[in-house]
Amino acid sequence: xxxxxxxxxxxxxxxxxxxxxxxxxxxxxxxxxxxxxxxxxxxxxxxxxxxxxxxxxxxxxxxxxxxxxxxxxxxxxxxxxxxxxxxxxxxxxxxxxxxxxxxxxxxxxxxxxxxxxxxxxxxxxxxxxxxxxxxxxxxxxxxxxxxxxxxxxxxxxxxxxxxxxxxxxxxxxxxxxxxxxxxxxxxxxxxxxxxxxxxxxxxxxxxxxxxxxxxxxxxxxxxxxxxxxxxxxxxxxxxxxxxxxxxxxxxxxxxxxxxxxxxxxxxxxxxxxxxxxxxxxxxxxxxxxxxxxxxxxxxxxxxxxxxxxxxxxxxxxxxxxxxxxxxxxxxxxxxxxxxxxxxxxxxxxxxxxxxxxxxxxxxxxxxxxxxxxxxxxxxxxxxxxxxxxxxxx
Numbered sequence: 001x002x003x004x005x006x007x008x009x010x011x012x013x014x015x016x017x018x019x020x021x022x023x024x025x026x027x028x029x030x031x032x033x034x035x036x037x038x039x040x041x042x043x044x045x046x047x048x049x050x051x052x053x054x055x056x057x058x059x060x061x062x063x064x065x066x067x068x069x070x071x072x073x074x075x076x077x078x079x080x081x082x083x084x085x086x087x088x089x090x091x092x093x094x095x096x097x098x099x100x101x102x103x104x105x106x107x108x109x110x111x112x113x114x115x116x117x118x119x120x121x122x123x124x125x126x127x128x129x130x131x132x133x134x135x136x137x138x139x140x141x142x143x144x145x146x147x148x149x150x151x152x153x154x155x156x157x158x159x160x161x162x163x164x165x166x167x168x169x170x171x172x173x174x175x176x177x178x179x180x181x182x183x184x185x186x187x188x189x190x191x192x193x194x195x196x197x198x199x200x201x202x203x204x205x206x207x208x209x210x211x212x213x214x215x216x217x218x219x220x221x222x223x224x225x226x227x228x229x230x231x232x233x234x235x236x237x238x239x240x241x242x243x244x245x246x247x248x249x250x251x252x253x254x255x256x257x258x259x260x261x262x263x264x265x266x267x268x269x270x271x272x273x274x275x276x277x278x279x280x281x282x283x284x285x286x287x288x289x290x291x292x293x294x295x296x297x298x299x300x301x302x303x304x305x306x307x308x309x310x311x312x313x314x315x316x317x318x319x320x321x322x323x324x325x326x327x328x329x330x331x332x333x334x335x336x337x338x339x340x341x342x343x344x345x346x347x348x349x350x351x352x353x354x355x356x357x358x359x360x361x362x363x364x365x366x367x368x369x370x371x372x373x374x375x376x377x378x379x380x381x382x383x384x385x386x387x388x389x390x391x392x393x
Contacts, residue, residue: 003075003087004053004072005053007075007087008050008053008089009084010085011078012028012085013027013028017208019035020283021284023037024208026209033205038064039060039064039067042064043060043074046060057069079092102187103187103188104188111178111181112178115175115178116179116182116217120224124227127231134234134238143252145341145343146347147253150252154348155366155370158371158374160253162374164254169200172222172226174225175222175223175225177189179217179221183210187202187206188202188203189202190202204218207219219273222273223273226258229258230254230255260340266332267330267333268322269288284322288322291319291322348371352371354368355367
């Protein structure tokens with residue numbers, strides 16, 4: 001059904017919350033959130049009063065003389081977002097949206113508040129400072145690329161590294177889960193990827209129910225738990241320098257995994273936890289998309305097919321700063337590859353390839369075969385993650 005200036009619309013059930021610069025609109029049916037400026041909220045309020053679009057258009061032009069008011073365009077956007085329930089008394093036909101089911105509701109908010117309260121916030125910050133001081137005073141504690149090779153058998157190293165990293169990732173994500181439950185918000189775990197790494201992700205979409213100042217703790221909750229584990233691993237190495245080779249190897253592996261994860265969190269050209277903190281503090285949402293469009297506009301000699309993002313004047317400085325951090329993060333990632341990952345691959349190849357020249361009865365042969373199979377499974381998981389993100393379902 002077409003929408004005209006004489007049309008009267010009826011909006012689906014929504015909830016509107018004031019944010020730093022604009023407003024957050026929640027579709028109560030689907031659970032999706034949208035950011036809208038004040039003029040859009042004013043339009044929605046007038047629509048809910050049963051006024052015709054033409055009448056609303058004239059009223060808003062007088063109230064917002066500096067805004068480009070066009071109620072027909074806005075109504076079309078609402079229709080694209082499935083936020084219109086009726087047009088002139090006729091129900092809009094649309095596919096029913098099911099709100100995504102989120103869980104962990106059995107975890108009491110009280111339990112979450114045990115780990116995330118004013119006292120623990122100070123504790124996590126103190127541990128962050130102490131960990132930095134430990135690295136400064138004991139440089140030998142800083143991770144080395146050999147730390148992931150605890151055993152002489154490479155297949156065992158892969159099993160240990162994947163299982164141990166998975167365990168530490170669960171601890172990290174459980175920090176997010178407990179922080180969400182401390183605010184009585186539901187969540188769930190999923191599988192995603194960061195560049196070439198398969199990761200576990202906590203669904204934090206419901207953080208938009210909170211005020212901006214309350215969200216940062218939820219974004220930083222995983223790093224808070226990382227600080228605790230890192231502190232335990234560093235202090236244990238200092239207290240038990242003569243521990244068994246397996247004990248020391250596990251401590252080194254824990255430090256390696258957590259330190260590199262923290263460094264990657266600083267690479268906010270990916271949507272890391274610190275990216276969302278930066279986005280939330282600045283109040284500029286869709287920051288990555290706007291920055292990429294800004295980069296495309298600067299590289300005008302390359303032809304891109306992309307939707308142009310509209311930037312408010314006060315956002316330009318923030319987008320420019322993020323663009324600088326974007327490129328800095330890329331440089332840091334490349335440096336990590338040369339310092340850690342490329343040497344690890346070279347070392348693994350040096351240990352594995354001779355095994356394929358051995359007879360099938362040799363342990364080295366089966367070590368090479370199992371190691372190659374493990375790498376293949378990892379690649380398949382990564383490709384599946386890419387498929388889900390980039391290919392339409």
